Amino acid sequence: MTVFIDSDNTIGTISPKLHGQFIEFLGSCIYDGIWVGEDSDIPNTRGYRNDVLDVLKQLHPPVLRWPGGCYADTYHWRDGIGPRENRPITFNENFGTFEREDNQFGTDEFLQLCELIGAEPWININLMSGTIQEMRDWMEYCNRAEDTELSRLRARNGHPEPYNVKYWGIGNEVWAGGGNMTARMYMDKYRQFASSMPKFTSSIFEQSPIYAIASGPDTNKPRESVKWTEDIFAELSQYRQPPIHGYDMHFYNWNISDPEDTPTDFTQEGWNRVIHGCLELEDIIQTQSQLVNSGLKYIPQPEGFWDSKLEHVDLIIGEWGNWHYSAFNARPALQQQVSMRDAITTALTLDLLQRNCDKISMACNAQTVNVLNSLVLTDGKDMVITPNYDVFMMYQPHQNATALNVPRQDSQSGAYIFASQKDNRITINITNASMDAAKDVNVVFANDVEIMGMKRLESDDPHTCNTFDDPDAIRAYTVNDEFNDGMEFNFHVPAASITVISARIL
Incomplete structure (x- = not known):
């Protein structure tokens, strides 16, 4: 059997935002992981540790989600602005963090981090313990260009120009730590908050730039996740619809x-x-996509001239990644190492997100630094880049490319396949998810191609990880195999490896 790559058999455009990241006040994700303060002995730029800042600049995450996660629903944004010495000290109980919170990293620090690394911010508001006015003030502080008290406050805090934050999440995991709500309870609150969002337009005829994101289901619970989405859209279909652009499942x-x-x-x-577990997300995406589309069919036809019918809601995955048992007892909270097993599942997850780019518009890895499926680990002055970082870097050519419709898995070798095309370049991923067996994968193109390059991530021992003593134990490298131009190629891929091939159509 062979894998056939046909440039005319396409799925859709791969949004760069499928490669998004997530940071939260959890464990040492932000403090020590990203922020150390200007007075730290750790080399830093305006308080951001230089080593992490440098790798995040290279990563250039398309979107960065903050402040949570669960922390969002206890966070009051005014605690984190203004002179740092005057900010209140609170306490963080979020997922076992159990540490005092000095609020040294707040709205301006987050948004200026996004500016430094080229990420578009996604802010989750405090729905559970916050108020509508608090949300409105936060949005005004971030986005108001006109001369108001809140825009003046932002200017006094060092940023005269508006940040123009587009993505705003209304609630987080409201079915659990975000309030243990029913769909009806949540939609009642959502309608009020979403309808109260400032529009930041100068005319009633202008489209607001604000993108409102609703709390989707806990997809780790098969029955509940179906019922939640059915109930959300049943409630949404009642009378007129509030602004809703994205639906965030985890x-x-x-x-x-x-x-x-x-x-x-x-x-x-x-x-x-763990390998098979990550692949469950593909069926979940397809199920939730069908539920959203079915729910939209019940939206009533508007009666008034000014009303428009809600016809589309983007499906989003605000949090995804591996969560191992040992993370529950870890200190700092939820910190875990990253081996080739995690790198393989990260590659397979990105593949399935890209393969479903016609159904998913944005996704965020949880989390970027020191928590769960991390790309970076820190310990005091030391930093190590995990194999997950290499995967994201290797996959960058897929951003804004067209996903090609190829089999998820080669029936002969069992290796997993993904391909995309941008102009005359085709990028192919071959992920060998076998723990101990090398594979040969035969690939046939519809046209003659030239193999321009090949990168690989692997380890002789799949248990290996990058440590502070051996930070480059697993690192992507260039494969120097030579191929003649043609249509058919055989690629030998080691066990537990990820190979990304670049081919130019002749």
Whole structure:
């Protein structure tokens, strides 16, 4: 059998925002991980540690979500603005963090981080313990260009120009830590908050630049996730619709059934469990996409001249990644190592997100630094880049490319395949998810191509991870295999490896 790559068999355009990231006041994700303050002995730029800042600039995440997560629903934004010495001290109980919060990293620090690394910000408002007025003031502070008290306050805090934050999440995981709400309870609150958002336009005929994101389901619960989406859209269909542009579902690849399984100590069974677990997201995406589209059919036809019918809501994944059992007992909270098993699932998850680019518009890895499926780990002055970072860097050519319709898995070798095209360049991913067996994958193109380059991420031992003593144990490298121009190629891929191939159509 062969894998056939046909440039005419397309799915859609891959939004760069499918490669988004997420940071939260959880463990040492922000403090020590990103922010150390200007007076720190750790080299920094305006308080951001230089080593992490440099790798995030290279990563150039298209979107960055903050302040949560669960923390969003206890966070009051005014605690984190103004002179840092005057900011209140609070306490963070979020997911076992259990530490005092000095509020040294707030709205301006986050938004200026986004400016430094080229990320578009996504702010989650405080729905559970906050108020509509608090949300309005926060949005005005961030976005108001006109001369008002809040725009003046922003200017006094060092940023005269508006930040123009587009993405605003209204509530986070409201079915659990965000309020244990029912769909009806949530939609009642959502209608009020979303309808109260400032529009930042100068005419009633202008389209508001604000993109409102609703809290979607916990997709780790199959029955509840279906019911939640059905109920949300049933409530949404009642009378007139508030602004709603995105629907944010969350998915974690839970690896918690075996307490003995850790990120770096696992069996063949544990390897297979985590690999197969991440692939469940594909069926979930397809199910939720169908539920959203079905729900939209019940939206009534408007009666008034000024009203428009809600016909589309983007499906978003605000949090995804591997969550191993050992993270529950970790200090700092939810910190875990990243081995080739995690890198493989990160690659497979990005593949399925890209393959479903016609259904998913944005997604955020949870989380960027020191928490769960991290790209970066820090310890005092030391920093290490995990294999997950390499995966995201290797996959950058897919951004804004056209996803090609190829089989998810090669039936002969069992390797996983993804391909996209941008102009006359085709990028192919071959992920060998076998823990111990190398594979040969035969690929046939519709036209003659030249193999322009090949990068690979692998390890002789799939349990290996990058440590502070050995920070480059796993690192992507250039493969120097030579190929003649043609239509058919055989690629030999090692066990537990990710290979990204660039081909030019002749």
